[in-house]
Amino acid sequence: MSNSHSYNKAEEIGTVVPSKYTSVALLGNPNVGKTSLFNALTGARQYVANWPGVTIEKRVGTMFYGDRAFRIIDLPGTYTLGATSIDEKVARDYLIYESPDLVVVVTDAMNLERSLYLLLQVLELRGNVILAINSIDEAKKAGIKIDSKELSKHLGIPVVLTSAFTGEGIGNLKEAMLKISRSGIHVHYLFPERIEKLISKLSSSLKLKKELENFDTRWLSIKLLERDEEVLKLTGIDPGADYSADIANSRYEFIKELLKDSYRDSEKHYWDLNTAIDHVVTHKYLGILVFFAIMYLVFQVTYSFAEPFTTLIEMGFNALGAFVDKSVPIPWLASLLSDGVIGGVGAVITFVPSIFILFLSLGILEETGYLPRAAFVIDRVMYSMKLSGRSFMSMLLGFGCNVSSIMSTRTISEPQERIVTILVSPFISCSARLPVYIMISSVFFGKAAGLAIFSLYVFSVLFTFASALLFNKLLFKGKPSPMIMELPRYRKPTIRSLMLYTWNRGKHFLEKAGTIILAASIVIWVLSYFPTGNILTSFASILGKSLEPLFRPLGFTWQMVTALIFGGAAKEVIVSSLSTLYGASSLPGNPGLATLASQITPPVAFGFLIFVLLYFPCFATIAAIKNESGSWKYVWITVLYGLGIAYLLALITRLIGGAFL
Amino acid sequence: MKITLSQLPVGVDGTIVEINAPHELRERLYGMGFIKGQRVKTIRRAPLRDPVVYLIKGSEISLREELSSKIVIESRFFSLDLAIPGEYVVDSLVGGRRFLEKMRFIGISKGSRIRVVKSLSRGKYIRINNNDVFIPYRQAMRIVVEELPNE
Numbered sequence: 001m002s003n004s005h006s007y008n009k010a011e012e013i014g015t016v017v018p019s020k021y022t023s024v025a026l027l028g029n030p031n032v033g034k035t036s037l038f039n040a041l042t043g044a045r046q047y048v049a050n051w052p053g054v055t056i057e058k059r060v061g062t063m064f065y066g067d068r069a070f071r072i073i074d075l076p077g078t079y080t081l082g083a084t085s086i087d088e089k090v091a092r093d094y095l096i097y098e099s100p101d102l103v104v105v106v107t108d109a110m111n112l113e114r115s116l117y118l119l120l121q122v123l124e125l126r127g128n129v130i131l132a133i134n135s136i137d138e139a140k141k142a143g144i145k146i147d148s149k150e151l152s153k154h155l156g157i158p159v160v161l162t163s164a165f166t167g168e169g170i171g172n173l174k175e176a177m178l179k180i181s182r183s184g185i186h187v188h189y190l191f192p193e194r195i196e197k198l199i200s201k202l203s204s205s206l207k208l209k210k211e212l213e214n215f216d217t218r219w220l221s222i223k224l225l226e227r228d229e230e231v232l233k234l235t236g237i238d239p240g241a242d243y244s245a246d247i248a249n250s251r252y253e254f255i256k257e258l259l260k261d262s263y264r265d266s267e268k269h270y271w272d273l274n275t276a277i278d279h280v281v282t283h284k285y286l287g288i289l290v291f292f293a294i295m296y297l298v299f300q301v302t303y304s305f306a307e308p309f310t311t312l313i314e315m316g317f318n319a320l321g322a323f324v325d326k327s328v329p330i331p332w333l334a335s336l337l338s339d340g341v342i343g344g345v346g347a348v349i350t351f352v353p354s355i356f357i358l359f360l361s362l363g364i365l366e367e368t369g370y371l372p373r374a375a376f377v378i379d380r381v382m383y384s385m386k387l388s389g390r391s392f393m394s395m396l397l398g399f400g401c402n403v404s405s406i407m408s409t410r411t412i413s414e415p416q417e418r419i420v421t422i423l424v425s426p427f428i429s430c431s432a433r434l435p436v437y438i439m440i441s442s443v444f445f446g447k448a449a450g451l452a453i454f455s456l457y458v459f460s461v462l463f464t465f466a467s468a469l470l471f472n473k474l475l476f477k478g479k480p481s482p483m484i485m486e487l488p489r490y491r492k493p494t495i496r497s498l499m500l501y502t503w504n505r506g507k508h509f510l511e512k513a514g515t516i517i518l519a520a521s522i523v524i525w526v527l528s529y530f531p532t533g534n535i536l537t538s539f540a541s542i543l544g545k546s547l548e549p550l551f552r553p554l555g556f557t558w559q560m561v562t563a564l565i566f567g568g569a570a571k572e573v574i575v576s577s578l579s580t581l582y583g584a585s586s587l588p589g590n591p592g593l594a595t596l597a598s599q600i601t602p603p604v605a606f607g608f609l610i611f612v613l614l615y616f617p618c619f620a621t622i623a624a625i626k627n628e629s630g631s632w633k634y635v636w637i638t639v640l641y642g643l644g645i646a647y648l649l650a651l652i653t654r655l656i657g658g659a660f661l
Numbered sequence: 662m663k664i665t666l667s668q669l670p671v672g673v674d675g676t677i678v679e680i681n682a683p684h685e686l687r688e689r690l691y692g693m694g695f696i697k698g699q700r701v702k703t704i705r706r707a708p709l710r711d712p713v714v715y716l717i718k719g720s721e722i723s724l725r726e727e728l729s730s731k732i733v734i735e736s737r738f739f740s741l742d743l744a745i746p747g748e749y750v751v752d753s754l755v756g757g758r759r760f761l762e763k764m765r766f767i768g769i770s771k772g773s774r775i776r777v778v779k780s781l782s783r784g785k786y787i788r789i790n791n792n793d794v795f796i797p798y799r800q801a802m803r804i805v806v807e808e809l810p811n812e
């Protein structure tokens with residue numbers, strides 16, 4: 001990234017953040033609990049999960065404490081300030097070019113030595129730094145003793161022990177922020193003699209450069225000795241040899257000295273349970289079996305646990321629809337309300353239990369720490385497709401929402417792997433498709449409905465893999481990213497955190513129901529009511545029937561075709577469209593949903609589901625593909641490819657199914 | 662002996678001597694604790710043998726062979742296929758019951774002393790209990806030995 005660009009960004013922020021706010025950046029290794037602290041400080045409910053790389057963009061929240069207003073900035077996790085992937089760069093660039101008033105370096109009490117490395121790098125760069133040692137609850141349980149006073153004395157900066165989990169120390173952290181915002185501290189720790197000499201030599205020549213007067217020359221010198229590419233370019237000085245190993249060693253030496261008196265590890269081996277669990281879930285043979293068993297369980301549970309609730313909600317909406325229909329005297333208005341709005345939106349709301357249970361299951365996988373293990377187990381397979389376990393993790397997230405899986409690719413450091421993952425993300429079966437699967441499966445596959453749905457999920461994974469392989473072969477010649485990944489310790493998810501996760505993700509579905517799905521339902525009702533008031537001669541039928549010949553080889557009815565068209569807005573709209581086009585009993589000429597079963601055969605129905613899975617992604621996903629890949633070209637590639645294959649496979653399904661039945 | 666991190670047997674630890682990874686990855690590795698003089702232990706291999714989880718500074722980190730083969734470590738323990746002629750003690754055998762049985766048959770079990778006589782690309786000639794035995798490469802990979810200091 002060029003410097004002028006970053007400066008522009010700094011100016012932009014300057015206009016957004018009023019100067020009376022004290023800006024505080026939360027920086028730290030991945031998965032140490034930065035977002036959890038952010039939530040505790042600001043009362044926000046940002047996405048928290050137990051794997052490295054959850055936060056990919058900076059998030060801003062406000063906190064009032066004492067007589068001050070603070071603007072807290074949650075940053076993506078990073079191991080060093082010499083970052084490579086996009087998310088890490090966000091953290092680095094923010095720190096360097098937008099220079100917040102305070103920096104809280106968040107570290108992990110269970111893993112203090114390693115996480116202090118970043119603190120030292122920050123101290124080299126600037127002052128006004130607070131050290132927060134988080135997860136102190138876990139450390140206490142493990143018998144680890146940390147003397148924060150001693151640490152603070154040696155480092156010369158405030159040190160706070162916190163737990164975002166129990167709330168311990170949060171008050172102290174606020175207090176420390178208030179204090180330092182009033183006074184300001186800048187400390188330097190010293191490298192060994194020979195490195196210090198090099199630093200001061202470089203510093204004096206850097207001081208002569210006018211254009212660098214905004215930078216700390218000591219920091220620039222250190223970065224030059226480490227051969228940081230950006231700083232080499234910025235200063236135009238080449239110090240020759242690479243001292244990065246030397247400097248890294250000195251930092252760890254310093255940390256060792258620091259922790260000698262202030263940190264006592266326990267005799268207890270907290271890895272024991274982890275090791276036992278990992279022994280099973282990453283086992284040679286069991287590992288893959290466990291993975292499929294877990295996935296099967298997730299989708300089985302999603303389908304069967306939700307069913308009673310689904311039925312209940314459905315009955316509720318039916319009763320409501322009937323009541324409105326009876327009590328509204330104007331026929332067209334009654335139909336709009338009962339068939340369009342209540343029928344359309346209700347058809348989607350019916351699936352809220354399924355969606356929430358799906359998110360709950362995904363939440364358990366994310367919060368326990370299983371996700372990176374799945375990535376670890378599968379990495380070799382991905383590698384042969386020139387991807388990595390990391391991109392597999394992104395794909396798994398796509399079961400919730402394709403947009404979040406596309407966003408999460410920012411943690412993938414190799415551009416080619418990242419683009420391929422973005423391109424294939426739409427083929428992972430997201431939660432919005434689930435209502436369509438359930439609706440169609442329960443009509444056509446009876447007892448085998450759960451299996452039918454699971455097979456769609458398996459198919460979606462296999463198809464995604466195959467497409468990745470194809471795109472890699474056709475479009476790219478790069479190499480996969482190196483898959484340097486930390487496996488977090490397992491954590492027992494709390495009810496509260498699971499509820500929060502489920503609500504955060506599921507809420508989006510409800511919002512969609514109230515906006516885009518509601519709007520689409522009204523449009524569909526209007527199109528199926530006008531101009532004649534008879535659905536068979538309505539605009540919707542004209543639209544559907546004009547395109548229906550195209551889909552005749554697949555066996556789709558004109559109602560299905562119309563529903564597919566509107567499904568471009570959001571996949572759930574397919575459900576509301578079908579329900580209005582088939583189910584709205586008060587529209588004259590309407591055949592009713594049961595007739596769908598007599599119009600098409602189960603193989604056609606399954607073909608339809610495959611078509612729904614693969615044909616074009618929803619608007620939100622398209623926008624995400626465009627933004628993250630940076631080009632419409634990739635949108636076209638994935639959309640046309642998806643449509644083509646969707647058609648082909650629906651046809652094949654019908655032909656094969658027809659041959660057997 | 663100096664071996665690469667990728668050759669470090671499961672359950673064994675060694676000390677990092679050198680990191681030959683490309684610059685941009687090295688930065689990251691330093692931040693994760695991979696520095697000269699640091700002890701590192703192999704924890705577990707993935708089902709398809711790659712990647713491998715290592716324990717370093719209290720955290721578990723997975724690396725692919727591509728990268729771990731560029732990290733040189735000093736370890737007293739390694740698999741027999743890497744051994745140069747000299748004296749060794751068998752530290753452990755990695756394999757199922759059939760493999761263990763086979764090894765016991767030729768006199769190799771935990772703690773047995775062996776001398777590597779000759780090193781070939783397809784395996785090792787070793788001397789054990791005054792017998793000369795040939796151990797094929799595939800089996801040698803599964804025998805973890807400890808170097809004995811030259812007396």
Ligand SMILES: Nc1nc2c(ncn2[C@@H]2O[C@H](COP(=O)(O)OP(=O)(O)OP(=O)(O)O)[C@@H](O)[C@H]2O)c(=O)[nH]1
Pocket residue numbers: 028029030031032033034035036037047048049050051052053054055056075076077078134135136137138162163164165166367491497
């Ligand atoms: N026991 C305990 N768990 C914590 C604490 N803080 C965070 N966690 C858990 O640690 C995991 C990671 O928390 P996050 O807040 O997402 O971490 P992060 O630093 O924002 O992670 P990235 O965004 O991936 O860099 C989650 O499972 C949290 O529930 C704590 O103080 N105690």
Ligand SMILES: [Mg+2]
Pocket residue numbers: 034035036047054055075076077
């Ligand atoms: Mg976060």
